[in-house]
Amino acid sequence: MEFAMDGLACALTAAIGLAVGVSEILNRYQDEPFKVLKTFPALAYVLVNALAAILALVFVDAFQWIDNTGDIRSFLTRVFASGLGAMAIFRSALLTVRIGQRDVGIGMQALLTMFLESVDRAVDRGRAVERAKFVLMLMKDIDFDKAYAILPAFCIESLQGLSAEAQQELIIKIKALKEDTGNNTEIKSALLGLTLLNVVGEAVLRTAVDQLRDRISLHEPGKA
Structure with missing residues (x-):
């Protein structure tokens, strides 16, 4: 029973780490988060969070920071303290140093930030061609x-849950495109598509363009 409980404790602690990692990926890549989760870098990041949680449980038990009496209260305390504690430590900084225009945390947070940035680069490289083809075809x-x-x-308006801050940030970016005089309408349309894609995702953008195509096309309906 004790072995089974320890195995269950590891599984549940890892699940907390997985849930935190997945939630970060979903929030970070809002346009197509589930596609990103299928990529190796994103899966590796989620796995790192799970391993960190399990490692925390190992330390909790090894140093007997929480008594393992075998009852449900002790079991849940070990699981949640290890899982949530690992996530907090993993995202903490001993101190923050300002380098140039950027605040850099010194500690475990720095490692996590470096890992996330590597995920960003890998995901962007993997999806750049796909996104470019999609937008160029859709906004043609x-x-x-x-x-x-x-x-x-x-x-x-199609996204009911879009925050006011996200809406304002999107509006600012789109206004900057409007004021850009260095690109023609074809390039600006593609850039508009990419800007919206980052927020609303492929399905919403495709539906919106298809529904409004007659009103936003370069050509009048029925004319080539």
Whole structure:
């Protein structure tokens, strides 16, 4: 029974680490989070969180920081203290140093940040071609000035859970595209598509463009 409980403790502690890692990936890559979760770097990051939680449980038991009496209260205390404690320590910094315009945490947080940045680069490289092809095909023959007026608002209203901060950040980026005089309407339309894709995802963007195509196309309906 004790062995079974220890095995269950490891499994549940690892599950806490997995849940935290997955939630971070889902929040970090909001456009297509489940696609990202299928990539090796993202899976590796989630696994690191699970291993950190298990390692914390090993230390808790090895140094007897929490008495393992075998009852349910002791069991749950060990599991949650190890799982949540590992996540807190893993994201903590002993001190913060300002380097240039950036605050850099010294400690376990620095390792986690480096790992996340490597995940970012790997995921971006893996998805860049796919995203570029999708946007260029979808936004082909779209008039930027027409799309600017209605497409962002349509996408924002389609997402009921988009925060006010995220909406404001999106609006600022789109206004910057509007004020850009260095690119033609084709390039600006593609950039608009990429900007919206990062927030609303492929399904919402495709649906919005398809529904509004007659109103935002470079060509009038029925004309090539």
